[in-house]
Amino acid sequence: MPQDFTLVWTRLAEQRRRQALSVEQIVAVAIRLADAEGTQALTMRRVATEAGTGTTSLYRYVTNKDELLELMVDAVQGEREWPTPSGDWRADLTVVADGMRATMLRHPWLATELRSRPTLGPNALRQADFALAAAGGATDDITLASALLGTVANYVHGAVLAELSEREDVRSTGMTQDEWRSAVSPYVREVIIDSGNYPRVARRIFEADDLSHDQQFAFGLECVLAGIEKSVAR
Amino acid sequence: MPQDFTLVWTRLAEQRRRQALSVEQIVAVAIRLADAEGTQALTMRRVATEAGTGTTSLYRYVTNKDELLELMVDAVQGEREWPTPSGDWRADLTVVADGMRATMLRHPWLATELRSRPTLGPNALRQADFALAAAGGATDDITLASALLGTVANYVHGAVLAELSEREDVRSTGMTQDEWRSAVSPYVREVIIDSGNYPRVARRIFEADDLSHDQQFAFGLECVLAGIEKSVAR
DNA sequence: TACTAAGTGGGTACAGTGTTCCCAAGACGG
DNA sequence: CCGTCTTGGGAACACTGTACCCACTTAGTA
DSSP, X not given: OOTTOOOHHHHHHSOOSXXXXXXXXXHHHHHHHHHHHOGGGOOHHHHHHHHTSOGGGGGGTOSOHHHHHHHHHHHHHXXXXXXXXXXXXXXXXHHHHHHHHHHHHHSTTHHHHOOSSOOOSXXXXXXXXXXXXXXXXXXXXXXXXXXXXXXXXXXXXXHHHHXXXXXXXXXXXXXXXXXXXXXXXXXXXXXXXXXXXXXXXXXXXXXXOOOOHHHHHHHHHHHHHHHHHHHHOO | OOTTOXXXXXXXXXXXXXXXSXXXXXXXXXXXXXXXXXXXXXXXXXHHHXXXXXXXXXXXXXXXXXXXXXXXXXXXXXXXXOOOOOSOHHHHHHHHHHHXXXXXXXXXXXHHHOOSSOOOSHHHHHHHHHHHHHHHTTXXXXXXXXXXXXXXXXXXXXXXXXXXXXXXXXXXXXOOHHHHHHHHHHHIIIIIIITOSOHHHHHHHHHOOOOOHHHHHHHHHHHHHHHHHHHXXX
């Protein structure tokens, strides 16, 4: 356990002698780069080049690549303005969920970079505060409120991850979903359909309609909220 | 769009001339390594050493590290035996959810490695078939069944990710959750509590009880299932 | 049985990665 | 105006995935 443990956020407040750059600039550059070209393009060298500085100079502003990512995560969560809670907890939690999803979709690297230990940055805290306010509309029991908020957050996280990794697959394989399906269809026909080993998978492939991601997300969120309503009404 | 596109699973069936190793052995070694030392220790060189072979020899069995991961994902999903669906869809979906969670907890790298395009390996297909059977107990509409299954899967994925990344944080920082809390408590006191900017976060920190991961997971799953029940009963 | 072709194991090498170590140059307090 | 501290940033290191190549073993054929 390191004794010289200092949080990023305290160090941010300290002002420094001179600055050719600022942490904010670096973070902004990194976000722009990751948005445009994905996580794999986010190297310290690329960030430095994009920021017009030397690679190792970045380490004057940021101790780690991990720390840079932590700053990026918080910065991005500050893009959204949260309204004052309406008091209708279902509507408020929907705002939270939609907002989280929108942010993660806008910054495709965010979902995979989210860690559990709550980011203690100002923006993440503001979001957490609004989310807790929304959940607080459903119950006064703060333990229950934070449990049900966790449920919503977990669902949103999982749903967005599924949505994003489909996108990511399209990018990495260079095939759209339909192209991929037709490419694997001979294998699918032989192994899944003709073998008869996976009857419901087969039926699913043939008969199920594809919901759009919006529909799938809304359906799942509706389930979660309905379940919460029931567990709160007790 | 590559024309020479061949699935891993077809290539696996082809038998080869001689084999000092087998794909199965390599995959098993890789899984053991990743389980024990985490994703960051999973390098081709380590796998090769552990398997007692040269690094580049692995590429005779596996075209990519990504492909190795895909094989690992499927292999791990074959550890669990699925029962025959009981017909009680709530119980069956609970079995699915608990099983997915248990597998992901046993292999901490799995959750972050899951991709959306369904793994077409035999084990993943068997799991999907059971899961669809479970969901099919709730409704005959296959589109609805697969939507609600997706909701469960998304929730489970998100919940386990939260659970795992907490563990991962403990490993990477070398501090337990409690140690970390007391380490950041001065900052928390100043920025969150005393500033008064985040009243519900403050209240949460002081008053909320910590649910165990089992409790949190069960609570969330209960919400999801209750919501599904309502959306199906319509 | 001898020869050829193909497939296998694996060393070397390369382009990149995050990060540490240094040093020169500039900014600040006295 | 000087000495000290802080910056910017180049060189270098340990490490990654993997393409290329070569010697060698095997399988099939003459």
